[in-house]
Amino acid sequence: MLEPEEVHDGNAPDPLGFTYKMMHLDPAWLKKSYEGIFNEPIELAIESTLRSDPQLSHLILSTYNILNNNESQLMKDTYLDLLLENLVNKKILYKREKSIQTLPNIALKLKEILHESLFHDLDLQTLSTLVKTDRFYINRVFKKNFNCSPHQYLIQLRLNKAKELLRKGLSATTVASYLCFSDQSHLGRWFKRCYGITLNQYQKACTNVLDIS
Structure with a gap:
C-alpha cells in the first residue's frame, strides 16, 4: 500500500517483468x-x-x-x-500526528517545483533561487521531510512518467528526450536500476497486454 505520490522503487520480481492490478482510492x-x-x-x-x-x-x-x-x-x-x-x-x-501542512514551507515548495519540472532540466542553483534559500540547505530539508534527495525524487517522477509514455507507444528515444535524460541509454540505465527490466522488455510486456485485451 502506498500513499499518494510516495516514492517507491518498483523493482520487478522477475527478469521479464510482471503485470499487476492496482486499486486507486481518491x-x-x-x-x-x-x-x-x-x-x-x-x-x-x-x-x-x-x-x-x-x-x-x-x-x-x-x-x-x-x-x-x-x-x-x-x-x-x-x-x-x-x-x-x-x-x-x-x-x-x-x-497522522503531524499534518503535511506543518512541514516546512520550503520542502513543500521544492516538491511542487519538482512536479512541474518533468520536461525541463533543473539544477540546485535554480532551485535555490526559486525557494530563496541556500543551495546546501535544500538537500537537507528535502531529505528530512521526504526521505530522499530532490534528485532522487525527480528521477522517480520521470521514470513513472516514462512508463506512462512508453505504454502509449512513444519510442524510448523520444521519451528520453522529453524527460531530460541525455539519451536512450541514460534512461535505460535508470529504468533497469529502478525496475529490474530493460526498456525493451517493458515495451514488449505492454504490447502483450494490449494484444491480450
Missing part, C-alpha cells in the same frame, strides 16, 4: 470517509507498505473485482465501507 474521498468515522478533521498515513495478511488481501481483491464488474452501487459501497473499516481496525491506516 485521497479526498478517503479523507472525507474517515472523517465521518472519526468525527473530526484528520490526515491519514499508511503504517507500512508491505503486510502479510491473507484475509485483508482477499478483501482487497474482492473489492477490486466488484468495483470493476457490473455490480450494484449498493454492493460496491458496502465492500468499500468494509475495506475502510478493516484498514482502520487492523491499524494499517492511522491518524
